[in-house]
Amino acid sequence: MLTSGGKPKITRKMEAAIAALLTAPTIAEAAAAVGVHEQTLWRWLQQEEFQGRYREAKRQAVAQAVARLQQATTKAVDTLEEVMDDDLATPSSRVTAAKTVLDAAFKGIELDDLAARVDELERLAGQERDN
Structure with missing residues (x-):
């Protein structure tokens, strides 16, 4: 069709x-x-159209995962605070998990920032083509 x-x-x-x-x-x-x-x-x-739709769907799925990771940073910080305050706890595995969530969230922010920069560069390149 x-x-x-x-x-x-x-x-x-x-x-x-x-x-x-x-x-x-x-x-x-x-x-x-x-x-x-x-x-x-x-x-x-x-098919080009199908590939484009599939690529966009994958981007949306990743964006949702990144948003969830960013939301989990609060819980990760809470865990770090609990471990820091608990002198009797063996914190290594919990700290490692919390650090992993934080690292992933920071990477997500970096990716968002890079995507915004690329979008801006593409917009500027489009303006130059139009002129």
């Missing part, structure tokens, strides 16, 4: 396949989950 511009149209089944690709461990299982042949899903994965 093509749009008026000649591009392949993303159908509901394709949207379901994109969701399945995000959760299924293999292409074959994603195809089975939406009731299409594996070769069909491979063919869709070659």
